Amino acid sequence: MSTSLASTPASPAPSRFGYATGLSCRECGQTYPLGSTHACAECFGPLEVRYDYPKLDRAAIEAGPASIWRYASLLPVPPDVATTPNTEPGWTRLVHAQQLGRELGLRSLWVKDERANPTHSFKDRVVAVALAAAVELGFKVLACPSTGNLANAVAAAAARAGIRSVVLIPSDLEPQKIIATGVYGGTMVPVEGSYDDVNRLASELADDREDWAFVNVNVRPYYAEGSKTIGFEIAEQLGWRLPEQIVVPVASGAQLVKIDKAFRELVSLGLVEDTPYKVFGAQATGCSPVAEAFRQGHDVVQPVRPATIAKSLAIGNPADGPYVLDVVRRTGGVVADVDDDAVVSAMRLLAATEGIFGETAGGVTLGVLRSLLASGQLDPDAETVIINSGDGLKTLDAVAGGLNTSPAIRPTLDAFLAFEASQGGPGGDQPL
Numbered sequence: 001m002s003t004s005l006a007s008t009p010a011s012p013a014p015s016r017f018g019y020a021t022g023l024s025c026r027e028c029g030q031t032y033p034l035g036s037t038h039a040c041a042e043c044f045g046p047l048e049v050r051y052d053y054p055k056l057d058r059a060a061i062e063a064g065p066a067s068i069w070r071y072a073s074l075l076p077v078p079p080d081v082a083t084t085p086n087t088e089p090g091w092t093r094l095v096h097a098q099q100l101g102r103e104l105g106l107r108s109l110w111v112k113d114e115r116a117n118p119t120h121s122f123k124d125r126v127v128a129v130a131l132a133a134a135v136e137l138g139f140k141v142l143a144c145p146s147t148g149n150l151a152n153a154v155a156a157a158a159a160r161a162g163i164r165s166v167v168l169i170p171s172d173l174e175p176q177k178i179i180a181t182g183v184y185g186g187t188m189v190p191v192e193g194s195y196d197d198v199n200r201l202a203s204e205l206a207d208d209r210e211d212w213a214f215v216n217v218n219v220r221p222y223y224a225e226g227s228k229t230i231g232f233e234i235a236e237q238l239g240w241r242l243p244e245q246i247v248v249p250v251a252s253g254a255q256l257v258k259i260d261k262a263f264r265e266l267v268s269l270g271l272v273e274d275t276p277y278k279v280f281g282a283q284a285t286g287c288s289p290v291a292e293a294f295r296q297g298h299d300v301v302q303p304v305r306p307a308t309i310a311k312s313l314a315i316g317n318p319a320d321g322p323y324v325l326d327v328v329r330r331t332g333g334v335v336a337d338v339d340d341d342a343v344v345s346a347m348r349l350l351a352a353t354e355g356i357f358g359e360t361a362g363g364v365t366l367g368v369l370r371s372l373l374a375s376g377q378l379d380p381d382a383e384t385v386i387i388n389s390g391d392g393l394k395t396l397d398a399v400a401g402g403l404n405t406s407p408a409i410r411p412t413l414d415a416f417l418a419f420e421a422s423q424g425g426p427g428g429d430q431p432l
């Protein structure tokens, strides 16, 4: 065809990284070609993926696969990503939590439940995007330092893609997370020390091993983009609109920052209306450097040594901490923390009201929601979304202690009635 379209700008053509066109420094704006650079050569600032966005409509997205790949054209991945070996995370349920909402006095509450991902946490999203980009960049090994869930996701995705994985974990992780990583058959290296020690070792290794893609280190700009898909899904599942309040757990802070980026991309692409929303960050008191900086009104985050049962959030020196502060302050939210008792109580409440057994990170998020409602910093009349980012089966010890496990009874009606009476239930002579 020889048509001239001088008056309408041509839709950009996708490359092997889709509509991504390069990387840019989040601090000074310096731009770089798509590659495995992750820090700015000018100022050491972190790099972020830039796009020449295609024209998109809701129908095109709705016709896509029931996974994160329905948003492939807003990610730095090859156009044929949905047909190459990778896990297919995403399109998890957005649960209308009416019982929990009633319990808390919230008019409209939703729980984005990330347990249904292939390895039962939101980390499968970021790893799937990192893997697709790492393959395009020519890496041969998929690696990471991890607080647990990332190790699960990397080992599984590498197994499915038929490549080698190497994961570095703090040696005191929950046994469930260690088993659920080892089963995939990659290399797992327990390291003495905190996550921040493990992360430092990974950064040194990333410089040393040219063909190892450390998903959250040297391919971090691609990895982090995967978290946008939670934001895209929430908006689409609400019927293509933004919630008024959202509470997000904060470890490195990437998830929170990218959910905000997703909301802004949807607005600028005309896919949702530009309605105001507030982003709230949730941390455990035993590792709350971002909440502390927020309270102090600081722009920099002072590193801490973590001590909390919420191990998946135990990053004492969060890479995206300052950007979390930016997003939360810009949208009018708050970063807050709750102690481990409040985390456990919130895990129980989520399970008992909605049938959702979330992990400690989910308890942190719901705990902070409760606390901010009590202090009047969250509006009970505004539509609110919270993220349950992982599965309670991986953090069993957190709730095992207080459970009412009575000794076994004999298999007779009398024994049952005696048991019931001992529990303060109907007496032995009354029918059930």
Ligand SMILES: *Cc1c(COP(=O)(O)O)cnc(C)c1O
Residues within 6 Å of the ligand: 121, 122, 123, 149, 150, 227, 249, 250, 251, 252, 253, 254, 255, 256, 312, 313, 359, 361, 389, 390
């Ligand atoms: C990693 C993780 C988070 C936090 O993610 P960041 O992007 O590092 O802030 C939250 N919840 C769970 C369950 C996680 O594994």
Ligand SMILES: [Zn+2]
Residues within 6 Å of the ligand: 025, 026, 027, 028, 029, 030, 040, 041, 042, 043, 044, 045
């Ligand atoms: Zn820079």
